Amino acid sequence: MTSKSTYQTGLEKFNRTNKAVNLLFNLIFILLALLCVIPVIVVLSISFSSEESIRETGYHLLPVAMSAEAYVYIIKQGTMILRALGVSALVTVVGTVLGVLLTASMGYVLSRPNYKLRGFLTWVVFIPMVFNGGLVSSYFINTNLLGLKDSIWALILPLAVSSFNVIICKTFFKSTIPDGLIESAEIDGASQLRIFFSIIMPISLPVIATIGLFLCFAYWNDWFQSMLYIDNQNLYSLQALLNSLMSNVDALAKNAASMGVSYAMLVATMPKESARMAVAILIVLPVAFAYPFFQKYFISGLTVGAVKG
Amino acid sequence: MSSQAEPKKRKRLRMRWHKQDTELTLLALPTTIWYILFSFLPMFGIIIAFKNFKISGGFLSNVFNSPWIGFKNFEFLFKSNDAWIIIRNTIGYNIVFIVLGIILPVLFAIMIGLLHSRKASKVYQTMMFLPYFLSWVVVSAVGWAFLSFDKGIVNQMLVSMGSDPINWYMEPKYWPFFLILLNVWKGLGYGMVIYLATITSIDSTYYEAAVIDGASIWQQTRFITLPMLKLVIVMMFILAVGRIFYTDFGLFYQVTRDSNSLFNVATTIDVMVYKQLKTATVGMASAAAFVQSVLGCATILAANWIVRRIDPDSAMM
Numbered sequence: 034m035t036s037k038s039t040y041q042t043g044l045e046k047f048n049r050t051n052k053a054v055n056l057l058f059n060l061i062f063i064l065l066a067l068l069c070v071i072p073v074i075v076v077l078s079i080s081f082s083s084e085e086s087i088r089e090t091g092y093h094l095l096p097v098a099m100s101a102e103a104y105v106y107i108i109k110q111g112t113m114i115l116r117a118l119g120v121s122a123l124v125t126v127v128g129t130v131l132g133v134l135l136t137a138s139m140g141y142v143l144s145r146p147n148y149k150l151r152g153f154l155t156w157v158v159f160i161p162m163v164f165n166g167g168l169v170s171s172y173f174i175n176t177n178l179l180g181l182k183d184s185i186w187a188l189i190l191p192l193a194v195s196s197f198n199v200i201i202c203k204t205f206f207k208s209t210i211p212d213g214l215i216e217s218a219e220i221d222g223a224s225q226l227r228i229f230f231s232i233i234m235p236i237s238l239p240v241i242a243t244i245g246l247f248l249c250f251a252y253w254n255d256w257f258q259s260m261l262y263i264d265n266q267n268l269y270s271l272q273a274l275l276n277s278l279m280s281n282v283d284a285l286a287k288n289a290a291s292m293g294v295s296y297a298m299l300v301a302t303m304p305k306e307s308a309r310m311a312v313a314i315l316i317v318l319p320v321a322f323a324y325p326f327f328q329k330y331f332i333s334g335l336t337v338g339a340v341k342g
Numbered sequence: 343m344s345s346q347a348e349p350k351k352r353k354r355l356r357m358r359w360h361k362q363d364t365e366l367t368l369l370a371l372p373t374t375i376w377y378i379l380f381s382f383l384p385m386f387g388i389i390i391a392f393k394n395f396k397i398s399g400g401f402l403s404n405v406f407n408s409p410w411i412g413f414k415n416f417e418f419l420f421k422s423n424d425a426w427i428i429i430r431n432t433i434g435y436n437i438v439f440i441v442l443g444i445i446l447p448v449l450f451a452i453m454i455g456l457l458h459s460r461k462a463s464k465v466y467q468t469m470m471f472l473p474y475f476l477s478w479v480v481v482s483a484v485g486w487a488f489l490s491f492d493k494g495i496v497n498q499m500l501v502s503m504g505s506d507p508i509n510w511y512m513e514p515k516y517w518p519f520f521l522i523l524l525n526v527w528k529g530l531g532y533g534m535v536i537y538l539a540t541i542t543s544i545d546s547t548y549y550e551a552a553v554i555d556g557a558s559i560w561q562q563t564r565f566i567t568l569p570m571l572k573l574v575i576v577m578m579f580i581l582a583v584g585r586i587f588y589t590d591f592g593l594f595y596q597v598t599r600d601s602n603s604l605f606n607v608a609t610t611i612d613v614m615v616y617k618q619l620k621t622a623t624v625g626m627a628s629a630a631a632f633v634q635s636v637l638g639c640a641t642i643l644a645a646n647w648i649v650r651r652i653d654p655d656s657a658m659m
Contacts, residue, residue: 145366
């Protein structure tokens with residue numbers, strides 16, 4: 034990308050599509066880009082519509098009657114939603130830190146050429162890439178044997194490591210960290226643990242950021258683990274909450290009903306439809322604002338993964 | 343430990359267990375334990391497909407004590423008419439996804455690479471990447487906003503044009519189109535960026551030489567860009583074929599809102615396994631999961647074998 038953009042000679046100017054074709058291509062991409070963004074705008078506009086207008090006229094591309102009642106409701110009475118936001122944030126932070134540590138340590142160990150168990154551990158990482166036990170047996174092991182049913186760890190542990198990420202790390206360590214650096218630290222008497230935490234991690238920020246980013250998005254966007262393992266509503270993440278609201282929008286009132294207001298009255302008065310879409314916005318907004326800044330790391334991670342070490 | 347003695351000592355001890363090996367093993371231990379618990383135990387747990395497994399009590403005692411029933415679970419699975427619908431859906435959708443998932447991203451990657459303005463190209467890429475970051479639950483909410491019977495945007499447009507509203511979630515005939523469209527929509531920006539990364543890494547001297555020889559943009563695309571992309575395309579194709587028995591559960595379960603009317607057009611292996619697991623019909627679910635794991639493993643290994651013949655560096659092993 035850089036070689037082309039900096040290459041502003043006459044040739045670059047001369048060798049390009051004519052203006053009409055360029056215009057046509059631009060129009061096509063404007064259309065495609067809008068198709069990709071409009072759905073989010075629709076959700077945003079529904080979340081800002083007044084409940085009454087939704088009940089009477091349905092959903093619209095732009096709000097018929099603007100209202101922030103959904104967000105006011107969330108701030109004032111949405112204990113369930115705020116709790117879910119907390120669960121999502123906790124799972125994302127803990128999961129990402131844990132996942133990065135587990136992934137990078139394994140990647141580092143596999144990148145050490147003289148390590149005696151390297152061959153064995155390479156198989157440990159490789160076999161799950163081609164064969165897996167499938168959903169049924171994983172489910173029974175996680176619930177019956179490991180006791181993860183209705184535990185927050187069910188949302189964190191199963192997603193922490195992926196062999197793909199381990200291999201990205203290994204490739205990075207192998208190709209960018211000079212052997213001499215590690216050897217001189219070994220000669221100075223540093224333990225491998227110390228080398229990993231004080232030398233490898235700090236100088237490997239690009240790959241750590243990439244893996245961390247993959248994990249962050251995976252945890253924030255995960256709903257499947259909740260669907261499998263979580264029945265307790267107090268442990269719902271935002272995704273799980275939205276999922277349950279999609280099948281039953283009245284569920285929002287259940288929790289609030291215990292706070293003094295009667296259930297029937299709450300179901301009748303609360304902004305259900307717009308609050309549901311406001312939950313979707315709470316999920317999408319952080320991602321939509323964060324990813325343009327991290328896109329570079331993301332793409333570099335995807336292309337590094339294609340290179341085998 | 344003196345620095346001069348170290349290399350000699352290392353050579354002598356190369357075959358012996360060293361302090362560093364202990365430390366590295368300790369460092370790898372947590373991840374290894376993770377792999378044992380979350381990857382390898384389920385691999386052995388797969389034998390429940392051949393057992394009459396009951397869901398009560400401890401897992402291990404159940405696995406050991408439940409009676410072997412041979413291929414009974416598989417007989418049940420393949421005697422039901424559903425099995426063939428499900429396999430047809432899984433493979434059918436995947437074939438369409440693989441073909442469109444290569445043609446469209448390659449086409450748009452080439453087109454976006456030809457835009458005059460780099461800035462515009464960046465903006466389009468960023469916007470088109472957005473759907474990739476939306477979870478299927480959110481996509482399902484978006485779908486509901488458009489397709490809901492009484493409130494949906496599409497039905498409102500139909501009514502305002504004088505036609506009858508359609509109960510979209512009850513009409514199977516539209517759904518193959520919707521599912522394919524959504525899959526393309528979600529993956530297009532991602533695929534485009536992958537191919538664009540390859541295109542921008544092509545040495546610009548090829549194009550310079552071509553221009554001096556009087557090649558048109560079309561000829562440059564046809565004889566430089568496409569041939570340079572061939573390897574990546576073949577690789578992506580083979581890897582996708584290797585996963586032909588796996589589908590995106592969220593697309594087929596969440597987006598269709600698990601509507602029973604759509605069973606014939608939207609149930610894939612993953613959806614069936616999940617539903618049977620939730621209704622506690624473990625026998626059939628474990629048999630289907632077993633078939634998926636084994637066939638999936640075979641296709642991935644076959645795909646990897648082919649990759650290695652084409653380009654050894656890109657193979658997994």
